[in-house]
Amino acid sequence: MADTCWAKEYREAAKALWESLEGCGDHSCLLKRPKGMATNGGCRCFDSLPADERRAMRRVLRFARDGASALDLLDAKDAEIKRLIRLTEEMEDHIMELEVLLDENDIRSW
Numbered sequence: 001m002a003d004t005c006w007a008k009e010y011r012e013a014a015k016a017l018w019e020s021l022e023g024c025g026d027h028s029c030l031l032k033r034p035k036g037m038a039t040n041g042g043c044r045c046f047d048s049l050p051a052d053e054r055r056a057m058r059r060v061l062r063f064a065r066d067g068a069s070a071l072d073l074l075d076a077k078d079a080e081i082k083r084l085i086r087l088t089e090e091m092e093d094h095i096m097e098l099e100v101l102l103d104e105n106d107i108r109s110w
């Protein structure tokens with residue numbers, strides 16, 4: 001995993017927030033799926049909210065989850081880009097070594 005600073009901070013904050021949640025203990029809990037024993041019948045976490053706010057809350061949760069997934073993806077791409085940059089630098093070093101060898105042996109006729 002790449003060490004992109006803001007992504008790391010976001011992930012740690014999200015993890016702390018996630019761990020502070022308890023959810024309602026239902027299998028389909030929108031906040032946090034229970035481990036082990038659970039009830040059936042649907043998430044009760046937002047039952048006290050009016051229907052439109054409940055829908056908005058679901059969108060917020062989906063947005064946060066998708067954001068976390070996108071960050072994971074960005075991190076993976078970031079790590080791949082860093083790897084490619086490192087490989088390119090290694091290749092440049094090898095090319096320079098080769099050029100030195102060619103010059104030393106005066107075989108630069110091509």
Ligand SMILES: [Zn+2]
Nearest residue numbers: 024029043045
């Ligand atoms: Zn719930």
